[in-house]
Amino acid sequence: MSGDLSWASAPLTRIRAADELADRNADLQIPIVDLSRGDADAALTVRSACEKFGFFHVAKHGVDQDLIDRQFAASKAFFALPLGIKLKLKVDQSNRGYYPFGMGSAKNPFAQEDRKEAFNAYGFETVPGDATPFHGVNKWPSDQDLPGFREVMEEYHREMHLVAKRLLKLLAIALDLPASHFEERFSRPVANIRAVHYLQGQPSNPEAGIFGVGPHTDWGALTILATDNEPGLQICVGKTWVDVEPRPGMFVVNLGDMVDRWTNGRFKSTLHRVVNSNERFSTPFFLAANWDAEMSVLPSCIEEGDSIPAAPPTCGAWLTMRRRAEYEQRVRHLEDASLPTTTQCGTKALPQIAAQ
Numbered sequence: 001m002s003g004d005l006s007w008a009s010a011p012l013t014r015i016r017a018a019d020e021l022a023d024r025n026a027d028l029q030i031p032i033v034d035l036s037r038g039d040a041d042a043a044l045t046v047r048s049a050c051e052k053f054g055f056f057h058v059a060k061h062g063v064d065q066d067l068i069d070r071q072f073a074a075s076k077a078f079f080a081l082p083l084g085i086k087l088k089l090k091v092d093q094s095n096r097g098y099y100p101f102g103m104g105s106a107k108n109p110f111a112q113e114d115r116k117e118a119f120n121a122y123g124f125e126t127v128p129g130d131a132t133p134f135h136g137v138n139k140w141p142s143d144q145d146l147p148g149f150r151e152v153m154e155e156y157h158r159e160m161h162l163v164a165k166r167l168l169k170l171l172a173i174a175l176d177l178p179a180s181h182f183e184e185r186f187s188r189p190v191a192n193i194r195a196v197h198y199l200q201g202q203p204s205n206p207e208a209g210i211f212g213v214g215p216h217t218d219w220g221a222l223t224i225l226a227t228d229n230e231p232g233l234q235i236c237v238g239k240t241w242v243d244v245e246p247r248p249g250m251f252v253v254n255l256g257d258m259v260d261r262w263t264n265g266r267f268k269s270t271l272h273r274v275v276n277s278n279e280r281f282s283t284p285f286f287l288a289a290n291w292d293a294e295m296s297v298l299p300s301c302i303e304e305g306d307s308i309p310a311a312p313p314t315c316g317a318w319l320t321m322r323r324r325a326e327y328e329q330r331v332r333h334l335e336d337a338s339l340p341t342t343t344q345c346g347t348k349a350l351p352q353i354a355a356q
Helices: 020-024 039-052 065-079 083-087 149-174 257-262 315-335
Strands: 032-034 055-059 097-099 117-122 189-198 213-216 222-227 233-237 240-243 251-255 272-274 280-290
Touching (some): 032 039, 117 149
Antiparallel strands (some): 189 280, 233 240
């Protein structure tokens, strides 16, 4: 695809830091949404969290801890496989399969390669060789190489999808919309799980532009993160990077650029990164809307005099162009050593994803 990519930069989704007022609080804790509470009550916490931070913890989510533990055990077993076996599953244009250590990420165009390895699988498949971005066939290790891995990861994906459906319902209520408002947009979602391994002996060094994952926002609607309780996740609050401390038994949820777009910036897609000191495992579940879902701003989130930046018409076009635009930023950065690599949030050091 070609053409003007100006809409793919930060002003499109008003990507920014979390509420600067919270910058004064050295002991900042992002809110906890208790899913055992009633929808109306839980949605009030969701609304506050989305307006201030774009991040929150989810407690009493209904996912059995045994499944979470089995998923992490399966992930660790996968990453312990010989490199030659993992490389047979190397990721391609479908975004499915194994990301070797040092392969990096198109989301991190202003730093060195991300210090991690990962495995990515989607909840839908099409046909081998499908040229449509993010479409294709998942690449699973054989049962001979890693028995049971596929079954555990697919079960985990299904459970994450159920949690995501509940959160979409709460988002709708938080926006004073019917509880079912987002159901049609997410009836056939572009959703994937990504097992991530931050290697021992590969610590981050932000001053040198070295990260587990560099500063970025997520392109989709929601991300639901499970971790092994090793710290590392940070969000940009005002002009400060703030740790998101792990809470055992809870997930971390953050909004992606789609929700920021739909709500005209009312609900925030906040800059975040991973700065790890030790070996760390995590598994995010990324949820984007149906490939053909509309990207127009919700009428209830438009006020008189608002200027709405241009955007692609559908989720598929959005994801495709975001990936291409940020990949081209990476290429420009690699070709021009004079471009900045500093990572102080709230500055112009990250020109396309700077906090605003």
